[in-house]
Amino acid sequence: MRDVRRHTASVHEHAGGVRAxxxxxxxxxxxxxxxxxxxxxxxxxxxxxxxxxxxxxxxIQRHVDTTLGDFSVNTCYEVDAAQAFMQQPSGIREFAAITP
Structure with a gap:
C-alpha cells in the first residue's frame, strides 16, 4: 500500500485556478x-x-505546483495513517463531477 498525502490549495485567481x-x-x-x-x-x-x-x-507537491502554477499556493504533507479515519460523507459522490 502506498502512503496517503493531503494537499490543500488556496486559489488566488478563480477562473484560471478552476480550469487548471x-x-x-x-x-x-x-x-x-x-x-x-x-x-x-x-x-x-x-x-x-x-x-x-x-x-x-x-x-504530489511537484504535480500540483506544476498543474496549478501561479493560480494557488499549495501545501502537501503525509497523512498519519495510524491516527486518520474516514467515512463516506452523505451527499458526496464517489466519482468526480466537474461543474463551473
Whole structure:
C-alpha cells in the first residue's frame, strides 16, 4: 500500500485556478503512481482539500505546483495513517463531477 498525502490549495485567481484544477480532479496528466482519491472544493471555489495516493510528498507537491502554477499556493504533507479515519460523507459522490 502506498502512503496517503493531503494537499490543500488556496486559489488566488478563480477562473484560471478552476480550469487548471480540472486536470487534478480528473487525474489527467498525473505522473506514474500519483492518484487523486478525494476532492473537496470550497463552495466559492477559493480553495480545495484533496487526498492523494502517491510515492512521496515531493511527487504530489511537484504535480500540483506544476498543474496549478501561479493560480494557488499549495501545501502537501503525509497523512498519519495510524491516527486518520474516514467515512463516506452523505451527499458526496464517489466519482468526480466537474461543474463551473
Amino acid at each position: 484544477g480540472e486536470n487534478l480532479i480528473k487525474n489527467e496528466g498525473a505522473p506514474p503512481g500519483v492518484h487523486g482519491l478525494q476532492f473537496y472544493p470550497a463552495r466559492d471555489r477559493t480553495g480545495a482539500t484533496c487526498l492523494w495516493e502517491d510515492p512521496s510528498v515531493e511527487a
